[in-house]
Amino acid sequence: MIFTLKIWRQKNASDKGGLVTYKAEDISPDSSFFEMLDQLNQQLIAKGEDPVAFDHDCREGICGTCSLYINGRPHGPLKGTTTCQLHMRSFRNGETIYVEPWRCGAFPVIKDLIVDRSAFDTIIQAGGYVSVNSGGIPDANTIPVPKLDADTAFDAAACIGCGACVASCPNASAMLFVGAKVSHLALLPQGRVEAEHRVQKMVATMDSLGFGNCSNTYACEAECPKEIAVTNIARMNREFLAAKIFAEKEKQISFTL
């Protein structure tokens, strides 16, 4: 197959960058999108040019490292898949393919198609965990979890943190990501203990990083490779409002030596 590629090239974070057109020829319909880019990069290297930089790791759709905004959609045209699971047979022969990095003020471009997604790590560090401070390993099933809760929590926990929700959102909002993280912990008894504190800290951190507001367009749900539902955003909003209205004021503890 033959493709015309319009790829975003940007030397570094401060470079202005722009689209560069390449021809990809002799591409097997069974090659993955990344194999096609690998093939292009081999040609560029042979010519002594700088290869296109892009993020990838597991190449089996579970790590959340890959990105790419392909023809106006994060992770390309297939529903419920990451870019690494996308194959060239999903495109028409001769098609022009636009490849751009995720666009969001909180995700600055490092080089070409690679963006810095550590804003998500900052949000997780604000509360996306369960504190286990002491004790031995508890027996499995010591804490009963209803099947429905376990399933709903697992659906939310399927989030791989790739950032497609932010990339597709017209407002570059991170609400689906934060909603999924808040939900999967809030639904389980182990996570319930810190739920009030967690949701407030994570939302405040999300706001401080410069993500946009959710305007309920649901582009995130349509583009999420793990098909995380927007009901998780509503659950986060419920959790957040309940915490703001009903949670006790936290004691200020200051240490002096």
Next chain:
Amino acid sequence: MDRSERRTLSSITGKVIMALAGLFLVVFLLVHLGINLLLLADDGGRAFTGAATFMATNPVIRIAEVVLFGGFLIHMMFGVGVSIRNRRSRPVRYQHKSKSETSPLSKYMLHSGIIVFIFLVLHFIDFYFIKVGLVAPPAGIERHDFYHRSLLLFADKGYSAVYLVGFLFLGFHLNHAVQAAFQTIGMNHSKYIDGIKVFSMLYAIIVAGGFMTIPLWFILFR
């Protein structure tokens, strides 16, 4: 508590306030529609004028009117504020147009909102400012006579067209707005979300269609 938490209103709080103000306006629209439909009664405006006089003199309604203006102001201020923040969150935009599937017209809430706002300004000039005496009423019509004022306006095809367009966009706005407001206040649940979506669409059709019936009626049957 670190500085990020002491920041102004949180994004969710701001949106919830906007959603609640919007839902309040949703109730108001039904009342307004009910009164307007009395224009269609073939009684020389007796029912309509009666309702208009009640709205203009009842002390409870007088207070409710101040709350209503507050509701409009809050909804518009937060709407514009949210839109500005959202624009800033993506300083470099995509080269390729977004092809992501979205809820119908949900991306254009600010646009449809602005069109409704322009209509609202015209509406104020045509009715409210005349009532409070800021604008002189047209010749032969008394300041509080909303019935003949309406008949005069609807006799003008141009005004009727503006009116129809205004409410068409209000319908688009409401279709997304009502169900989105429920999502924002946390009411999206597998049990009743389909009901809310149907309610939202029906409400939009009834309100926009209801208001649009009035000029169409005058054009077709009077």
